[in-house]
Amino acid sequence: MSIPVIDLRGAQVPGGARSAEVAAQLRAAAMASGFFYLRGHGLPQPLLERQFALAERLLTLPADTRQALDMRHSPTLRGFENLGAQTLDASARPDLKESFYCGMAYPADHPYVRAGYQTYGHNQWPAEVPEAPAQCEAYIQAMLGLSRRLMQLLALSLGLPENWFDASSGSPMVTLRMIRYPAHPADADARTFGAGAHTDWGAITILAQDGHGGLEVQTPEGDWVAAAPIEGCFVVNLGDMIPRWTNGLYHSNPHRVRNTHSGGAPRYSIPFFYEPDYFARIEAVPGTVPAGEQPRFAPCTAGEHLQQMYRKSYGMDAKTGITATS
Numbered sequence: 001m002s003i004p005v006i007d008l009r010g011a012q013v014p015g016g017a018r019s020a021e022v023a024a025q026l027r028a029a030a031m032a033s034g035f036f037y038l039r040g041h042g043l044p045q046p047l048l049e050r051q052f053a054l055a056e057r058l059l060t061l062p063a064d065t066r067q068a069l070d071m072r073h074s075p076t077l078r079g080f081e082n083l084g085a086q087t088l089d090a091s092a093r094p095d096l097k098e099s100f101y102c103g104m105a106y107p108a109d110h111p112y113v114r115a116g117y118q119t120y121g122h123n124q125w126p127a128e129v130p131e132a133p134a135q136c137e138a139y140i141q142a143m144l145g146l147s148r149r150l151m152q153l154l155a156l157s158l159g160l161p162e163n164w165f166d167a168s169s170g171s172p173m174v175t176l177r178m179i180r181y182p183a184h185p186a187d188a189d190a191r192t193f194g195a196g197a198h199t200d201w202g203a204i205t206i207l208a209q210d211g212h213g214g215l216e217v218q219t220p221e222g223d224w225v226a227a228a229p230i231e232g233c234f235v236v237n238l239g240d241m242i243p244r245w246t247n248g249l250y251h252s253n254p255h256r257v258r259n260t261h262s263g264g265a266p267r268y269s270i271p272f273f274y275e276p277d278y279f280a281r282i283e284a285v286p287g288t289v290p291a292g293e294q295p296r297f298a299p300c301t302a303g304e305h306l307q308q309m310y311r312k313s314y315g316m317d318a319k320t321g322i323t324a325t326s
């Protein structure tokens, strides 16, 4: 299996002449591994370059600055994540990556912010990088637009009206993450990864990666293939909400990272996670449950699903919050 390249030109906006063709390509990719490269997405290259420069700036701030803004001090898990804080694959060692998490600038009086729901509000910004909040918000808004368009094309690919998922996107849960992977240690064992094998939890992930490579995707046959960087392309993958929404027709395949190709340099990547509104109901859409069969997944809300996943991978107890494991 190779990861297909889908060109969005001609389908960037509703009614675009290539929309049906792109939707068909999406359907094929979604039924294979749930991974594809996206080119012709319309995002300006300088926006991406600026974001990588910011990632490097943030993730090389002094350790005490990053410690003071550790995500564990934030009720919604925004801020810095230490090396080894997350274990994406429970059978592997803790991940060899550090990252910075932020989300959309929801106003403080937004009902979801007031309620303290996961991903809404409460960003933690380092005073040393005053441009960070506005720059991240601009990047998030661009990525949110692209995600919403991809959801429309996914709707088309399922034979649904293009706007089918629009209503679920009211106050979306979005997470922007900037990741730094140190060079993979030469003496690392087979259970050591930059990011252990995992599936993503939300709806759509749009990943910008630097030129080093290191991301691998599991094929339906169980092999691992490299998602090597292609200039001008994002790597897009579907998260676990999509199989739930499509009764398992579309896939969210495992992937993992080892920074073994960079010649000793750190690798930077910038995943953007799009998830629908906290209260969006995730249940099989029309046409995906064969007549006479029961849906394969119990309906849930997007917020419930996401909260569960965060707590599991950061070793937190769902009732008492953060444990003393790190």
Ligand SMILES: O=C(O)CCC(=O)C(=O)O
Pocket: 177, 179, 195, 200, 207, 209, 214, 215, 255, 256, 257, 269, 270, 271
């Ligand atoms: O860094 C990468 O290439 C992938 C990161 C990833 O899979 C994630 O953050 O979910």
Ligand SMILES: [Fe+2]
Pocket: 198, 199, 200, 205, 255
């Ligand atoms: Fe991932």
